[in-house]
Amino acid sequence: MDDMYREVILDHYKNPRNKGTLDPHDFSYEDENPLCGDKLRIDVRLDAEQRVKEVAFSGRGCAISQASASMLTEAILGKTIDEVKAMNKDDILDMLGIELGPVRLKCALLSLKVLKAGAYGLEGQHYHDED
Amino acid sequence: MATSDRTFSTAERRADFPILSRQVRPGVPLIYLDSAATSQKPQVVIEAMDRYYRLSNANVHRGIHALAEEATAMYESGREKVKQFLNAASVKEVIFTRNTTEAINLVAYSWGRANIRPGDVIVYTAMEHHSNLVPWQMLAAEKGARIVVIPITDAGELDLSTLDDILAQSPRLVCVSHASNVLGTINPVTEIAARAHEAGALVLVDGAQSVPHMPVDVQTLGADFLAFSGHKMCGPTGIGVLWGRQSLLEEMPPFMGGGDMIRRVYLTDFKPNDLPYKFEAGTPAIAEAVGLGAAVDYLTSLGMRAVQAHEHEIVAYALERLEEVPGVKVYGPPADRRGGVAAFSLENVHPHDVAQVLDRDGIAIRAGHHCAMPLHDRYNLPATSRASFYLYNVPEEVDRLIDGLYKVKKLFG
Numbered sequence: 001m002d003d004m005y006r007e008v009i010l011d012h013y014k015n016p017r018n019k020g021t022l023d024p025h026d027f028s029y030e031d032e033n034p035l036c037g038d039k040l041r042i043d044v045r046l047d048a049e050q051r052v053k054e055v056a057f058s059g060r061g062c063a064i065s066q067a068s069a070s071m072l073t074e075a076i077l078g079k080t081i082d083e084v085k086a087m088n089k090d091d092i093l094d095m096l097g098i099e100l101g102p103v104r105l106k107c108a109l110l111s112l113k114v115l116k117a118g119a120y121g122l123e124g125q126h127y128h129d130e131d
Numbered sequence: 132m133a134t135s136d137r138t139f140s141t142a143e144r145r146a147d148f149p150i151l152s153r154q155v156r157p158g159v160p161l162i163y164l165d166s167a168a169t170s171q172k173p174q175v176v177i178e179a180m181d182r183y184y185r186l187s188n189a190n191v192h193r194g195i196h197a198l199a200e201e202a203t204a205m206y207e208s209g210r211e212k213v214k215q216f217l218n219a220a221s222v223k224e225v226i227f228t229r230n231t232t233e234a235i236n237l238v239a240y241s242w243g244r245a246n247i248r249p250g251d252v253i254v255y256t257a258m259e260h261h262s263n264l265v266p267w268q269m270l271a272a273e274k275g276a277r278i279v280v281i282p283i284t285d286a287g288e289l290d291l292s293t294l295d296d297i298l299a300q301s302p303r304l305v306c307v308s309h310a311s312n313v314l315g316t317i318n319p320v321t322e323i324a325a326r327a328h329e330a331g332a333l334v335l336v337d338g339a340q341s342v343p344h345m346p347v348d349v350q351t352l353g354a355d356f357l358a359f360s361g362h363k364m365c366g367p368t369g370i371g372v373l374w375g376r377q378s379l380l381e382e383m384p385p386f387m388g389g390g391d392m393i394r395r396v397y398l399t400d401f402k403p404n405d406l407p408y409k410f411e412a413g414t415p416a417i418a419e420a421v422g423l424g425a426a427v428d429y430l431t432s433l434g435m436r437a438v439q440a441h442e443h444e445i446v447a448y449a450l451e452r453l454e455e456v457p458g459v460k461v462y463g464p465p466a467d468r469r470g471g472v473a474a475f476s477l478e479n480v481h482p483h484d485v486a487q488v489l490d491r492d493g494i495a496i497r498a499g500h501h502c503a504m505p506l507h508d509r510y511n512l513p514a515t516s517r518a519s520f521y522l523y524n525v526p527e528e529v530d531r532l533i534d535g536l537y538k539v540k541k542l543f544g
Contacts, residue, residue: 004487005484005487005488005542010542010543013543014543035499038481038513038514039513060481060513061481061483061513062481062482062483062484062487063481063483063484063543064483064484104483104487107483
């Protein structure tokens with residue numbers, strides 16, 4: 001429990017990596033957490049091999065949602081779209097290194113949900129959140 | 132430090148609530164500041180429900196065996212207690228629902244569908260809970276009616292300078308919360324109702340945050356409908372009340388069909404039952420009605436004026452202490468015009484994080500939009516933190532909240 005605000009999370013919250021927007025981008029997606037109304041947007045640029053070359057996130061939210069977005073943007077650099085689509089809840093929880101109850105889990109997973117919805121949308125597919 | 136309440140002993144009252152003596156985690160006592168979401172339950176309510184299930188459980192209004200008669204008497208006794216609590220003219224005006232939301236939906240579906248025509252105007256305020264917005268939005272969409280909103284001021288009070296213009300549009304219905312669940316604002320319902328009636332409108336009052344906290348007398352309130360929940364007033368979840376004027380309720384068609392709401396059923400037709408059963412289809416929440424009756428007895432024994440005075444003292448102290456904390460902004464009117472609710476923001480810290488860090492010290496507050504997204508939009512806030520108080524809270528708990536907020540500031544500073 002006390003780990004929830006461990007140093008690495010507070011560091012990503014206070015000094016977010018890849019914060020901002022990318023224009024132009026290969027895909028961009030925005031969604032909100034209906035629980036709290038927090039909004040998150042992720043913009044992605046791909047290289048010639050369809051790997052993530054640049055990524056930026058914007059929006060506002062709690063430390064857990066912002067830190068998970070910041071960490072996620074670092075984690076996906078160089079990944080293919082298929083690798084991004086294959087990411088799941090456990091990847092995020094491993095990254096954060098904390099345990100979360102059902103309510104805060106939604107905060108932690110918002111960035112992945114937005115990213116995957118954008119990645120699926122790139123190929124005209126619709127992403128169904130499994131949670 | 133504010134002095135403890137003079138009209139009743141809060142220490143004794145706290146002992147009435149078993150949950151208040153639990154530890155959230157080993158060595159961490161519970162500081163419950165989330166009663167606007169749901170109140171805790173006194174032992175007498177828990178025991179009344181337990182006794183009902185142990186000794187008297189049966190279905191109501193059906194059997195003629197001893198238990199069925201006992202259960203029916205206990206269920207109807209809950210209704211009688213609510214009638215007296217509200218000073219209603221008759222038990223026929225007290226309809227048991229699941230909660231405030233269902234009570235408002237009952238009016239929207241029954242009265243609304245029978246009376247609202249294309250182009251009709253429905254009025255509500257910008258500080259309503261979603262439960263007093265969405266049913267009207269659904270009705271307006273279905274009927275082609277128009278919604279007009281009474282705006283609020285920066286200070287968190289209704290802007291009644293707009294009321295004459297709004298009432299000049301001849302609304303059919305004006306919906307207003309008696310007390311805001313976010314800002315704490317106590318609205319001048321009686322004045323609004325008088326003006327609305329002059330304009331020919333009916334008035335629905337959302338009493339979810341007022342009936343548990345202050346004396347509410349339907350003879351002087353001026354409303355035509357009053358909706359509230361049992362679980363915010365020391366009672367169980369799963370039971371709420373719609374009070375309505377008998378003459379209106381008589382004219383309204385049933386809301387849900389099924390058992391108990393009928394007088395006679397034919398193969399292809401039915402005749403509805405009398406009030407209040409016309410609106411209570413199916414087996415009702417019997418144990419919950421018994422529990423609500425016990426909650427009403429408990430509140431009556433304390434006296435609603437004393438409950439209100441105690442909460443006023445606590446919230447005044449909370450506002451004073453919150454304003455001492457650098458970076459804290461409290462929303463809503465001053466203590467003398469609000470109920471026991473204090474919504475606030477802490478600069479540069481998200482409300483989720485405020486609530487999460489406070490939880491470490493066993494302090495339970497609410498973080499989010501409190502089912503009032505349009506209200507938060509009004510102040511351009513995604514969410515707020517909210518501490519809410521009830522008859523069992525003490526000034527020392529406010530002190531713990533303030534200590535906790537300094538810890539939050541240190542962590543995120």
